[in-house]
Amino acid sequence: MKKQTKTIFLPSGSSERFVSFDSFGGAEYFGKTVFLSALCSYPAGYYVFYPAPKRHLAVFCRSGSFEYSSGEESGVLSAGEFALMPAGECQTIKSTERSESMFFLLKPSPSWNFDRHLHSSTEEIELMWQLMEKAFRLNSAALDHAHQKSTLGTLLFDILKEQIHNASDDFSGFRLLLSKLIMTPQADWSVSKMAEFCGVSEPYFFVLCRKYYGSSPYSVLKKIRMEQAKQLLLSTSYPIKNIASLCGYGHQFSFSRSFKQQYGVSPEKFRESQS
Numbered sequence: 001m002k003k004q005t006k007t008i009f010l011p012s013g014s015s016e017r018f019v020s021f022d023s024f025g026g027a028e029y030f031g032k033t034v035f036l037s038a039l040c041s042y043p044a045g046y047y048v049f050y051p052a053p054k055r056h057l058a059v060f061c062r063s064g065s066f067e068y069s070s071g072e073e074s075g076v077l078s079a080g081e082f083a084l085m086p087a088g089e090c091q092t093i094k095s096t097e098r099s100e101s102m103f104f105l106l107k108p109s110p111s112w113n114f115d116r117h118l119h120s121s122t123e124e125i126e127l128m129w130q131l132m133e134k135a136f137r138l139n140s141a142a143l144d145h146a147h148q149k150s151t152l153g154t155l156l157f158d159i160l161k162e163q164i165h166n167a168s169d170d171f172s173g174f175r176l177l178l179s180k181l182i183m184t185p186q187a188d189w190s191v192s193k194m195a196e197f198c199g200v201s202e203p204y205f206f207v208l209c210r211k212y213y214g215s216s217p218y219s220v221l222k223k224i225r226m227e228q229a230k231q232l233l234l235s236t237s238y239p240i241k242n243i244a245s246l247c248g249y250g251h252q253f254s255f256s257r258s259f260k261q262q263y264g265v266s267p268e269k270f271r272e273s274q275s
Helices: 028-033 122-140 146-165 171-183 191-198 202-212 217-235 240-246 252-263 267-274
Strands: 007-009 015-019 034-042 047-050 056-063 065-070 073-078 081-085 091-095 099-106 117-119
Touching: 015 122, 034 122, 056 065, 056 073, 056 122, 065 081, 065 099, 073 081, 099 122, 122 146, 122 171, 146 171, 171 191, 171 202, 171 217, 191 202, 191 217, 202 217, 217 240, 217 252, 217 267, 240 252, 240 267, 252 267
Parallel strands: none
Antiparallel strands: 007 047, 015 034, 034 099, 047 091, 056 081, 056 099, 065 073, 065 091, 081 117
16 A cells, blocks of 8 residues: 655745744743744645644634645634644645635644634634734844743743633633733723723723733733833834834833833933943
8 A cells, every 4th residue: 555645735826934932932831832833825726735743733714714634524714713633643734715824733742622623713813823923023033032032922822722722711811912912012002991802891900910910900011012112122223202102102201211110221221232
């Protein structure tokens, strides 16, 4: 009997951006459970066949659709859905139209729950996509950004694990909010808007912030904005006024005051000390 071999066909116009978390030192969960991940865009005709995969595969469909099979099960993934394919069982994926997806190769572990074809939400998958894009950019950056990598990697893992285990605890919305704040620090965030995003009342949102972050809602938001400001000061030549705006501050004075409270020096002196 002829041995089946791994087959991958990438049509012209395919794009794969691989994301490695090896340098995300604080996100050790990825080092233990994720072997490889990528952001993918394929035209119709993309095809991959793994006859005896050594790793579990999680595929999230962002747009378009994919036909897939895993062992004796088969189906079609549409936007907002994902499939889990266990190691050791034949895996096939084919794009039927221009489609975008994320995939994660997971080291075999009995803790993963394999319900195979699951529903997520387009909002959650979009947040994961944006976080993966940010991770890709940080991997490509010349600077280290160790703290930001650690925070980002941990958030991504938490969301991935939640999707796979289909968790529904009150930390779910809080994790998604942290992801959203990282991606849009310039937005006009208020306590009421953050609480609404989490789907809880304002008083309970204060409880969640204290429980999971050890500080107030405004302190959570400020820390994320200051991390973004530090990155922009290190990696760009933008004027301080522009950086203030990108981090959600309408006035340069209030931004500089917050930055000095956080790091002990003004934004200008911080940039000079790193040059």
